Amino acid sequence: MLEQLQPTAGDALLALMGQFRADPRPTKIDVGVGVYRDEHGRTPVMAAVKQAEQQLFNEQDTKTYVGIAGDMKFNAAMVDLVFGEKAQSLQDRVRAVQTTGGCGALRALLDLLALCKPDATVWVSDPTWVNHIPLVKAARLKLAVYPYFDKRGQAVRFNEMTECLSKLGPNDIVLLHGACHNPTGVDLNEAQWLSVAQLAAQRGFLPFIDLAYQGLGRGLDADAFGVRCMADHVPEYVVGVSCSKNFGLYRERVGSAMVVHQDAKTAQLALDNLMVVLRGNYSMPPDHGANVVARILGNEDLRKLWQDELNGMRGRINDLRRALFENFRSHLRSDEFNYIARQQGMFSMLGLSPEQVAMLRERFAIYMPPDSRTNVAGLHIDQIDYFVQAVGAVL
Ligand SMILES: Cc1ncc(COP(=O)(O)O)c(C=O)c1O
Structure with missing residues (x-):
């Protein structure tokens, strides 16, 4: 064969x-x-990670499975990190699962969307991160490209981008880079995020935000502006998050897949289906990296140490x-x-x-x-x- x-x-x-x-x-x-x-x-192991790993080594007393959705403390901490002060009010509308890196999150969400609409088209920026393309293809969704980067002006071709997006509808998914666009370094500004969110609401396409560099662009809150602004305007969207770069946990494969829906029941339905997708894939995520992230975000001293290190990297x-x-x-x-x-x-x-x-x-x-x-x-x-x-x- x-x-x-x-x-x-x-x-x-x-x-x-x-x-x-x-x-x-x-x-x-x-x-x-x-x-x-x-x-x-x-590419060093961050000091906050080392300390959390030491704690984990001392305290962990079982290696039993963590469950399909992963570490619940990690899931809650990631929602807080990504949604910041909005997290509390979005409690019922956001659901998150732990994934194997940002790629695991992107793939799980694409598989989920393929379950909802097998003939949907995923629109990616021109250019986009090279791995977006095989990920979309692997989920058997259609792929299309929207104008994004003006090579000569080194800026966003925003008029052309919005002209393209204004023709889309409920059969379309638009993949946006949350911050630190890869490969161009050219991001949407706040007014542009707002326009895209309003267009999504008008036209009914689904925003899909890939957030792989939170904290490495302008700061933890500023880099999440796009994700947070969507919450005020669109009824539903999804977010794939990676902890590879901002926690330096590349090989531990830590990420989070998030779904947001205006209706809490539908958000829960999406989470249930996401878990079926994961079960049919690798079943349970690894523990180590997510446990470390949960310890860092859940402890004031470790969190401060991590933020200082992240600020130093930026x-x-x-x-x-x-x-x-x-x-x-x-x-x-x-x-x-x-x-x-x-x-x-x-x-x-x-x-x-x-x-x-x-x-x-x-x-x-x-x-x-x-x-x-x-x-x-x-x-x-x-x-x-x-x-x-x-x-x-x-x-
Ligand atoms: C734009 C973008 N998205 C997602 C990822 C996912 O990274 P990982 O799967 O290593 O967490 C990367 C990594 O380079 C990236 O650049």
Whole structure:
């Protein structure tokens, strides 16, 4: 049977990382892979996570299953984190389950929506995070693209985006990046979120928010603006949350799938169905990462420690953004790269052609995917001069 399978294309980013590892040049730089790096080039375990893990190690006295919905303390704490001061008033309308990372949340929610409307279309931004596409396809939903990124202006093509969304209806699902849009770093502003929420209410399409970087853009509350603003305008929407980046828990696979409905009974119905979806998939989630998050969010000292560390990560990303833009300005004597300082989160697109990206790799050992998505957090402050000169040389 297995010989019937077709060869796969392989993951281009993973292949690039293999090439990076094999490159012997000491000046090599990896701005391709999407993980946060500190000033020593490491992706460290956060101190708050270490302390929570120690507590867990000392206190855990069973390894029995956690249940299909996962850790209930984690679920409640995540609703608080995502909805902030709105969480209390939304108590009856929001339901959440623990998932295996943000991808697990996205896939579970897509499967749930496919149960509701197998012929629905999921609209993703142009461009979007590469893995959105296989996730939508795996749920057997139709895929379409709405205009989003203006490459030349490094901004949102908001008029075209709304023109497209204003033609959608109840058979459509619109996938929006909650904050720190991947790969562009260009986010909706508050007025734009509000317009999208109003359009969703008018037209009846379902907003689906992917929140993978809460706290890494403008702050924990500001990055949740979009998710919270929807609650005031639309009767129903869903949110997929990842704890990979803001808790640095990548390999522990921690996430949350949330459904919001104006009617508490329907919200509960959606939760029941979500659990059937999960049961038919991996059945029960792992415990470790979610237990750690619940301990951090549930303890004042640990929470403060985590928030300070998260603020430090965001501060480092923003310092690197400023240093990059200033260096580009002084080296190239042009304001072409000013947008880097305006954008949010780890990524920006440098607007290079695939040929220029290949030259960067061959001549300067700088690794990024062909669309020139650059993980700003992958740079060391001492590498900025070299990086800017190399980009200047291939322009
Ligand atoms: C936009 C976006 N959504 C979701 C995820 C999910 O991440 P994970 O499944 O590792 O939690 C990522 C990770 O890179 C992402 O960039």
